[in-house]
Amino acid sequence: MSKSIADLEEIARKCRVEIVKMVHRAQAGHPGGSLSEIDLITALYATRMRIRPEQPDWDDRDRFILSKGHASPGMYAVLAEMGFISHEDLKSYRVLGGVCQGHVDMKWCPGVDFSAGSLGMGLSFGMGCATAARLDSSERRAFVMIGDGEMQEGSVWEAAMAAAHHELGNLKVILDRNRIQNDDFCEEQMRMFDIPAKWKAFGWNVKEINGHDMTEVMEGLDFLEAPENCNGPSILIAHTIKGAGISYMENNPSFHGAAPNDEQFHQAMVELGEVEA
Amino acid sequence: MTRMAATRDGYGQALLDLADNPKVVVLEADLGKSTKSLHFRKAHPERTVSCGIGEQNMLLVGAGMAASGYIPFASTFAIFTERAFEQMRNGVARPNLAVHLCGSHGGTHTGTDGSSAQSIEDLAVFRTLPNVTVLHPCDDVSTRILTTRLAGTKSPSYMRTARNKTPVLYDDIDPDSIQIGKGIELKDGNDVAIIACGVLVSESLKAADMLMQEGINASVIDMHTLKPLDGQLVDQMVERCGAIVTAEDHNVIGGLGSAVAEHLVANKFAPLEMVGVPDRFGESGQADEMLDVMKLSAKYIVEAAKKAISRK
Numbered sequence A: 001m002s003k004s005i006a007d008l009e010e011i012a013r014k015c016r017v018e019i020v021k022m023v024h025r026a027q028a029g030h031p032g033g034s035l036s037e038i039d040l041i042t043a044l045y046a047t048r049m050r051i052r053p054e055q056p057d058w059d060d061r062d063r064f065i066l067s068k069g070h071a072s073p074g075m076y077a078v079l080a081e082m083g084f085i086s087h088e089d090l091k092s093y094r095v096l097g098g099v100c101q102g103h104v105d106m107k108w109c110p111g112v113d114f115s116a117g118s119l120g121m122g123l124s125f126g127m128g129c130a131t132a133a134r135l136d137s138s139e140r141r142a143f144v145m146i147g148d149g150e151m152q153e154g155s156v157w158e159a160a161m162a163a164a165h166h167e168l169g170n171l172k173v174i175l176d177r178n179r180i181q182n183d184d185f186c187e188e189q190m191r192m193f194d195i196p197a198k199w200k201a202f203g204w205n206v207k208e209i210n211g212h213d214m215t216e217v218m219e220g221l222d223f224l225e226a227p228e229n230c231n232g233p234s235i236l237i238a239h240t241i242k243g244a245g246i247s248y249m250e251n252n253p254s255f256h257g258a259a260p261n262d263e264q265f266h267q268a269m270v271e272l273g274e275v276e277a
Numbered sequence B: 001m002t003r004m005a006a007t008r009d010g011y012g013q014a015l016l017d018l019a020d021n022p023k024v025v026v027l028e029a030d031l032g033k034s035t036k037s038l039h040f041r042k043a044h045p046e047r048t049v050s051c052g053i054g055e056q057n058m059l060l061v062g063a064g065m066a067a068s069g070y071i072p073f074a075s076t077f078a079i080f081t082e083r084a085f086e087q088m089r090n091g092v093a094r095p096n097l098a099v100h101l102c103g104s105h106g107g108t109h110t111g112t113d114g115s116s117a118q119s120i121e122d123l124a125v126f127r128t129l130p131n132v133t134v135l136h137p138c139d140d141v142s143t144r145i146l147t148t149r150l151a152g153t154k155s156p157s158y159m160r161t162a163r164n165k166t167p168v169l170y171d172d173i174d175p176d177s178i179q180i181g182k183g184i185e186l187k188d189g190n191d192v193a194i195i196a197c198g199v200l201v202s203e204s205l206k207a208a209d210m211l212m213q214e215g216i217n218a219s220v221i222d223m224h225t226l227k228p229l230d231g232q233l234v235d236q237m238v239e240r241c242g243a244i245v246t247a248e249d250h251n252v253i254g255g256l257g258s259a260v261a262e263h264l265v266a267n268k269f270a271p272l273e274m275v276g277v278p279d280r281f282g283e284s285g286q287a288d289e290m291l292d293v294m295k296l297s298a299k300y301i302v303e304a305a306k307k308a309i310s311r312k
Helices: A005-026 A031-047 A072-082 A088-092 A122-135 A154-165 A195-201 A214-225 A262-271 B007-018 B038-043 B055-066 B078-093 B122-127 B140-150 B200-213 B231-241 B256-266 B287-293 B298-310
Strands: A063-066 A142-147 A171-177 A205-210 A234-239 B024-028 B048-050 B071-077 B100-104 B133-135 B157-160 B184-187 B192-196 B218-222 B225-227 B244-251 B272-277
Touching: A005 A031, A005 A072, A005 A088, A005 A214, A005 A262, A031 A063, A031 A072, A031 A142, A031 A171, A031 A214, A063 A072, A063 A122, A072 A088, A122 A142, A122 A154, A122 A171, A122 B055, A122 B078, A154 B055, A171 A214, A195 A205, A195 A234, A205 A214, A214 A234, B007 B024, B007 B038, B007 B071, B007 B100, B007 B140, B024 B038, B024 B055, B048 B055, B055 B071, B055 B078, B071 B078, B078 B100, B078 B122, B078 B157, B100 B140, B122 B133, B122 B157, B122 B225, B122 B244, B122 B256, B133 B140, B140 B157, B184 B200, B192 B200, B192 B231, B192 B256, B192 B298, B200 B218, B200 B244, B200 B298, B218 B231, B225 B256, B231 B244, B231 B256, B244 B256, B244 B298, B256 B272, B272 B298
Parallel strands: A063 A142, A142 A171, A171 A234, A205 A234, B024 B048, B024 B071, B071 B100, B100 B157, B133 B157, B192 B218, B192 B244, B244 B272
Antiparallel strands: B133 B225, B184 B218
């Protein structure tokens, strides 16, 4: 069943509600990066991923690797929307024994393909998945979401170089370019200069989009899947806003890894249309 | 005349032995000529992934392939496996993906490249990781057999091999007697037990001969698996000999000696003397010279054995 832009926007809105609820309930976690990535992950799962939620370990599924694994509430919300886990499971975020571990964990949560949480690892893992798919002569793909701050890890560039060398056309990266990292704005922590040029120079197909405009997001995913871009690895550079959708979190480095208080939580629910003002 | 061979050659042979299994893949980081995975690459280029000089990437490409049903064997120098320690920790061991990492050129025995290439801490660091089996075989035959056994396991491993040739001990052995997690008693004695791994197993046999000339009858154990440690065999040695020596071309901190000590303090106890690199970095020198400089050679094992006996 194909989803309209409005359908996708509504799913993303519901996921935003769940993200804020998770971090508020846990009084910990990473709302900013979850809110910046959520439109992208929603569209990817709802319209592109070849998956079977009732059979999460299906061998021939597409893989999705959330390399910025701390932004787990976003992924958990989408997994719940897709039916991999229940909405009740979302209450286990950061709770002892919970399906929803602090960082996404393949040993704990159905539908999670890689245990992330340490930055700079997911792209390499995705390269392994893509290499295996090629050896299997399978058409399955590996989608990897990385963060912009994450690109400061040298291992990202080991993987970028290797994936292009091996012409892994089934490896697709989405960069959540939200411009904020743990301590501050990326521009203050470590300037990264011309990011599209860097990836092009490493031999990747590159496209830039607004990561919150669902029409552009769909065009971006079309780009990743286009046959002419399957000659090698491709990256979608999605310009996003950290904390997108909650006014006081937007572009605010404080909400990289902090939970809203009760008053802020209420305001967020109002802004997301969940409750009356 | 004793045949001489390097354990890394046994690793290379094992990869060829395993090639009939289409799920076995080999990952390289520009050192296949040295670790001996090059034979597999020549025979099966389609199943060999070059990761360039990028060990961190290699470990996690292996993890992705293991999670996709493959059995990856990744190798580089022992020292460079340490560069990818956190990848091994977070991306391989934690999700318990059966990536088999081989670090060749381990220990000061590596020789003239000097201290930058002489890993003396690899066994210690990988031994701290849950789910990871840690091996350091002593000859090419046992390396070949143990490597092929790894392909049937469901968890990750670290195996150290050595660059230089040492005496081959197992040319005529029944392969069934070489099993992961089971030490091998090479010489049966009752005065002191020398528990060794890797290149120091043959030195320990030399030491046992020297001790015998002085009327001391030593057992010699090839403890090729550091984790899980064959604690039952250690207990037997304690009961029979009442004094233990460990011998390894590795820092005395954290390796085989530590593994045995950890076992002893929680079980049947006996005096323990540890022969190992005395918490210092190496230098350029020939392999045999390094064993002397680092106080690892047979005469030092003999000294340690006497001291352990004196502490009974």
